[in-house]
Amino acid sequence: MDESTSQAYEDEIQALEEEIRLLTEQYEEIIQESTFFSNEDILKSIKSLQGETQGGSKDHESLSDLKAQLDSLETDLSFLMAFTGFHFTSHSKKTVEKTANGTVQKHRLSGKCHSLSFQLEFQLLEMQNNEKVSAIVSDLSIIMESREDPNVSKFVSSTEERGDLLTFFRSLSSYAEWYEHRRCTFQHFK
Numbered sequence: 001m002d003e004s005t006s007q008a009y010e011d012e013i014q015a016l017e018e019e020i021r022l023l024t025e026q027y028e029e030i031i032q033e034s035t036f037f038s039n040e041d042i043l044k045s046i047k048s049l050q051g052e053t054q055g056g057s058k059d060h061e062s063l064s065d066l067k068a069q070l071d072s073l074e075t076d077l078s079f080l081m082a083f084t085g086f087h088f089t090s091h092s093k094k095t096v097e098k099t100a101n102g103t104v105q106k107h108r109l110s111g112k113c114h115s116l117s118f119q120l121e122f123q124l125l126e127m128q129n130n131e132k133v134s135a136i137v138s139d140l141s142i143i144m145e146s147r148e149d150p151n152v153s154k155f156v157s158s159t160e161e162r163g164d165l166l167t168f169f170r171s172l173s174s175y176a177e178w179y180e181h182r183r184c185t186f187q188h189f190k
Helices: 003-034 039-053 057-084 150-162 165-189
Strands: 086-098 102-113 116-129 132-144
Touching: 057 086, 102 165, 116 165, 132 150, 132 165, 150 165
Parallel strands: none
Antiparallel strands: 086 102, 102 116, 116 132
16 A cells, blocks of 8 residues: 555544544533433423324414514514614524533624624523522623724723623613714714
């Protein structure tokens, strides 16, 4: 066997090993996500699906109800996007750890508020005590175009330290709205 054939086989083996590693990671993520649901939840879902498939005429009614609900939700979403100026372009969630006390998930979120784009990455610890659910944000990382404004950089840094998402979204909404007004005003005078 010549050297080029041997190298081709080695490259193919490395590619297959990489593919196996990626598939193993995907499988583990799916297994972690499936552990969120208890056996009771799974049984309820199965019974619900069985009831829907046996329903005949109920399917048409539920389908039209679902379409009406979807239209209503789309209208609400459009209103909220116009009202707040936020347009989310992507969101991903990965479960990092699940214990009896709570669940740690890593979130990535990107979007625009008026004309300012932003990206967020944070971990969310959800804990359930009795019937209350509490959430704690940690490891907050914010990436956004500061537009050469040092105040924005200071604000982003302090928000990352505190892990205060609500303050970030409120302040970004207000700042981006006024930024847009200033930009339009300066465009008018050019």
